[in-house]
Amino acid sequence: MPANLPTPDQLIDALAAQIAPQITPDCALVGIHTGGVWLMEALVQRLKLDIPQAVLSIAFYRDDFSRIGLHPETKPSHIPFDVEGRRILLLDDVLYTGRTIRAAMNLLFDYGRPASIRLGVLVDRGGRELPVCADYVGLNLDLDPDEHVSLEKSETEGLHFVMKRKP
Amino acid sequence: MKDSLQLTEDGRLRHLLTLEGLPARILTQILDTAASFITVSAQERDVKKVPLLRGKAIFNIFFENSTRTRTTFEIAAKRLSADVVNLNINASSQSKGETLLDTVANLSAMQADMFIVRHAAAGASHLIARHVAPHIHVINAGDGRCAHPTQGLLDMFTLRHYKGAFHNLRVAVVGDVLHSRVARSQIHALTTLGCPEVRVVAPKTLLPRDVENLGVHVFHKMNEGIKDVDAVLMLRLQNERMRGSRLPSAGEYYKHWGLTPDKLKLAKPDAIVMHPGPMNRGVEIDSAVADGVQSVILSQVTFGIAVRMAVMSLLAGAGATGAQA
Numbered sequence: 282m283p284a285n286l287p288t289p290d291q292l293i294d295a296l297a298a299q300i301a302p303q304i305t306p307d308c309a310l311v312g313i314h315t316g317g318v319w320l321m322e323a324l325v326q327r328l329k330l331d332i333p334q335a336v337l338s339i340a341f342y343r344d345d346f347s348r349i350g351l352h353p354e355t356k357p358s359h360i361p362f363d364v365e366g367r368r369i370l371l372l373d374d375v376l377y378t379g380r381t382i383r384a385a386m387n388l389l390f391d392y393g394r395p396a397s398i399r400l401g402v403l404v405d406r407g408g409r410e411l412p413v414c415a416d417y418v419g420l421n422l423d424l425d426p427d428e429h430v431s432l433e434k435s436e437t438e439g440l441h442f443v444m445k446r447k448p
Numbered sequence: 449m450k451d452s453l454q455l456t457e458d459g460r461l462r463h464l465l466t467l468e469g470l471p472a473r474i475l476t477q478i479l480d481t482a483a484s485f486i487t488v489s490a491q492e493r494d495v496k497k498v499p500l501l502r503g504k505a506i507f508n509i510f511f512e513n514s515t516r517t518r519t520t521f522e523i524a525a526k527r528l529s530a531d532v533v534n535l536n537i538n539a540s541s542q543s544k545g546e547t548l549l550d551t552v553a554n555l556s557a558m559q560a561d562m563f564i565v566r567h568a569a570a571g572a573s574h575l576i577a578r579h580v581a582p583h584i585h586v587i588n589a590g591d592g593r594c595a596h597p598t599q600g601l602l603d604m605f606t607l608r609h610y611k612g613a614f615h616n617l618r619v620a621v622v623g624d625v626l627h628s629r630v631a632r633s634q635i636h637a638l639t640t641l642g643c644p645e646v647r648v649v650a651p652k653t654l655l656p657r658d659v660e661n662l663g664v665h666v667f668h669k670m671n672e673g674i675k676d677v678d679a680v681l682m683l684r685l686q687n688e689r690m691r692g693s694r695l696p697s698a699g700e701y702y703k704h705w706g707l708t709p710d711k712l713k714l715a716k717p718d719a720i721v722m723h724p725g726p727m728n729r730g731v732e733i734d735s736a737v738a739d740g741v742q743s744v745i746l747s748q749v750t751f752g753i754a755v756r757m758a759v760m761s762l763l764a765g766a767g768a769t770g771a772q773a
Contacts, residue, residue, distance in 0.1 A: 338484065341498035341761075350460070350765025351500075353477075355484040360492065391495035 283422060289432060289440040292403050292419030293320065297327040299417045300370065300401060307396070308368045309333040313385050314356050316374025316432040319440060320403055324372070333362040342384035358388065365393035374432035376402040379413030404442075406430055453577055460766040463577040463586040464759050466595040467636040475641055479605050481758035482751070488527055489753060500761050501530035504561040508534045509551070510589070511567040516725055516749065517589050517599070521564050524756035530562075552576050560584060562760065570594040585763040593629050598759060599724050600633025602752040604641060606744055607679055609751065610720050614638065618645040620674045620715075621664075623683035623705060623732050626654045630724045631683055632662075639663045649673030651705065653695065670705055675714045682707055682723040685732050698731045708734040712742065720744045 309332055312321030318336050325334065340355040371385060382400060389395060401417035406424045424430065429445045454470065456462045461474055488498050506525045508518055518534065525532045537551065546554075552563065562585045565573040570592035577586040590596040604614075611617055619638055625631045625648050638646045639662070648659060649667045659666060667673030674680055685701060695701050707721065721733075721743045729735045738745060 340484070341488070341500050346500055346761075346765060346768070348768055350768035351481065351761050355481055357484045357487045359487070363492070365494075387499070391493055391497070393494050 283444075286430075286442050286444070287420060289323075289403060289442060293323045293327060293440075296320075296401055296403065296417055296419045297324055300324065301328055303370070303399070304328070304330060304332065305368065306332070307366075308370060309335060309362055311335045311337055311360075311369050311371050311385070311389065313371070313373045313381060314338045316403075317372045319432060319434055320372045320374055320401075323440070335360040335362065337385050337388055339381060339384040339388055342388045344380055344384065360392055363393060364389055364395050367393075367395050369395045369398045371398055371400045372402070373400075374403050375430055376400070376405045376413070376415050376418075377408050379409045379411035382413045383411055403432060404430055453574065456766055461759075461762050462766050463573075463588075464597050464763065465573050465577060465586065465588045467597045467600050467633045467640070468595070470636075470640065472640050472642070475601070475604065475637060478601055478755065478758050478762060479608060481762060482601075482605055482754040485527075485754040485757040485761075486751075488757065489750075497527045497529050499529045501525070501528040501561075501764055504528075504530045504764060505559055506530045506532050506562045506564065506760070507555050507560045508532060508564045508589075509537055509555070509566075510535065511537045511565075511572070512590070513538070514566055514590070516752075517566065517596075520749065520752045521587075521589060521598075521756055524753050524760060527753065528757055528760060530760070548572060548575065549579055552580065556580060556584060562587065562763065564589050566590045568592055583767050585766070587759060587763065590629055593627055594632065596629040596633050596724075598752070598756055599630050600637045601759070602748055602755040603630075603634050603681065603722060603724070604637045605751045605755050606722060606748050607720075609747070610744060611678055614641040614643045617643050617679065618647070618677045619643055619679045619681060620647040620649050620667075620677040621681045621683065622649040622670070622673065622707065624654045624685050625650045625659065625683065626656050627686040628683045631681075634681055635662045635664055647673055647677065651695075670711060671714055674707075674711060677715045677719055679720050679722065680707060680712070680715055682721065682733050684724065684726065685728055687728075698728070702731050702734075706730070706732055706734055707737050709736050709740070712737055712740075718742075722748055725749070 310321050312318035336359045338356040338358045340352040399416040402415045403419040405415055405418045406422045427446055427448050431443050433443050434440050454463050454465055489496055508521055510518055522532050564587045566589040572591050573586050573588035588595055588597055621631050621634055646664045647667055648664045723745045727733055727738055
């Protein structure tokens, strides 16, 4: 495991610099619950963005329902704009297998046909199982399959990364 | 006994047969899940479905007539992308002498994943649940006078939607409690979810003898029973289940037990009025109340779809091997 990760704040700065030139009035931000939503909120604050924002909960689109059942805490999705023809910047905290992104894209298409979808992630940790790749990446990590990184948020620490080793 | 039939060994819902004995955490989980499913039917969605139950076969087997319940189950299943087969058994094999379990065995052989059962006999869905293969799930859509759990749940969803919580509510269940499976499911759910004052308001002839054992306050006068309540849950006068003369006439019933605008004034000013449908206008409820601002009767129907989606997907997910508790 990498000993010293950059802080989420440092990576958000890096990501904000990549994204800023791409933002146009027909763009919308879409954060995947929950880490992607934190990332979206941080980017909006950094770049003082005034474009529509959506929250996606992909519980009803997961491909492991028949293996693990319904996720214990499902949240509603909230998409307060017309997806049709929109340029969408999809945001998540960590890109791993690509299955979450597949589910999120299926969900978005049930709302309409976007003009484009680009993907921004704070960390790309490798280990893809689907042909998905991010357009904007804060940090590339090469983790073993039993290593996991996640973005957490607490009142005392704010946004921070948690590294775990689990099979 | 009931719980071992309804719940898996690790405490997840396998069949939904009755709300009696179900723990509050299960009821709350269903209501919370239903809240997420509300958005699936939202106007701004091009495609009003999610792929959760794609490839699953759901059989609506109705031995009694019902339009609203069968239709909302059908819509709920379709919004989950399941394949739905509707069977009206009155007009089918049963009239040729096939037994209930034979009917179910035949449908199971057609690769059914879930049965939604409405039957005039109490316990019919329990009987089916005891005999189906482990991967098949059963939902009781009303059995005799016993239970109608999804109606009870959608009523709880509606109450929570408009009133926020249960712990500070005074709720009156009014009318033909004796013949009502809806009333039983409502009372079990309300007491389990911590509603501190559940009233039943009905003439003595329309109350079951053991009603006090359900943990309710009994009122035999409408004016006293609905005074200062937060919600009035009206019941349908079930003429078709009545043998003999428990009541003088529909007109007489309306006079004493019909919910009129004047009687509703006795409840809290922001009280809501619910009814499971179909309504007998001018018998148990006045049209001015049914169509009035305090009525949430049509919201109940809409919420019923999301609640049934939640129940179906929780049941279907309960069989998953690596499920998260």
